[in-house]
Amino acid sequence: MPPRKKTAAPGWQVVPGAQAVMDKAVPLAMRARESREYAPVAQVVLEAVLLFADPQGRPxxxxxGHAAKSWMSDLLDEAGFKAPPMSxxxxxxxxxNGRKSFAQSIREAFSPVRVSYISSLDDSPEELATRFPGLSSAAEVFEYYKIIPKAQREVRIDRYNRRTSLQRLGALLSDDxxxxxxxxxxxVIHALHRLATALTPALFDGADAKGKDQLRQEISATRAALLALEQALS
Structure with a gap:
């Protein structure tokens, strides 16, 4: 018996309202090519993804999903990021390359728009109940989608700051x-906090008794020094 052919997923065009959002998005995308103002496009992209459902029926x-990806791909085509045949x-x-760069700019602009929308759900219980059945707060929506409640740019800045702090700490520790x-x-305090909270007892399972005793002494001395600092800052 010959293998059964896979049925193609229905296109985004069958989703009610998706074409109207595309018609709104195209001129904004074409304008963004010149102005580099991506926020208006990102706002319309949010309107689109709210129309497309994930496997659980939520936006x-x-x-x-296929619909969201193909909608975005068609938007890029319509905005001029498609080489003519036989080019x-x-x-x-x-x-x-232009298409890839433009798509990345849209992703970065979409990130804070999405975070802002999810955060606003706590003030819009009707919207939350209608679009996200079974989820009772913005925090649960963030958790469901595994979305960090920060925009991509904020996340990059945080990572950069963490790396810089740790590099400074390393440079200081290189001196006797x-x-x-x-x-x-x-x-230094921020770096110490991040390092201390990353430590777990399992990391020291291989240490011998003498090594563990030395570590306990250093932890005790560190705790005393930090407690003195905490009191001085009070």
Missing amino acids: DLRRS PKDVREHVA EPTIAPADGPD
């Missing part, structure tokens, strides 16, 4: 008697 806010290789590569400038004090 496809991660844009991972030379260099033309195809140029268009592909480190001298901390007042301006570096907060960064």
Whole structure:
């Protein structure tokens, strides 16, 4: 018996309202190519993904489903990021690079729009109940979609700041008697906090009794030093 052919997923065009949102998005995307103002496009992208459902019937806010992906792909085509048929290789590569860059700019603009929308659900219980059945708060929506309640740019800045703090701490520890400038004090505390909260007992399972005793002494001395700092800041 010959293998059964897979049935193609229905296109986004069958979703009520999706074409009207596309008609709104195309001129905004074409304008964004020149102005580099991506927020208006991102706002309309949100309108689109609220129309497309994930497997549980909730809005496809991660844009991972076929309808959301193909809608975005068609928007990029309509905005001019599609090489004419039989184009030379260099033309195809140029268009592909522009398409990739534009899509990334839309993703970055969409991130804060999505975060803002989800955060607003606590003030819109009717919207929350209608679109996200079974979820009772913005926090649960963030958790359901595995979305960090920060925009991509904020996440990148946080990661950069963490790396910078740890690099400064490493530079200080390279000295036998480190001298901390007042301006570096907060960064050192932030770095210590991140490192301390990342430690678990399992990390020291291989230490012998003498090593563990030394570690306990250092932890005790560290705790005393930090307690003195806490009291001084009170």
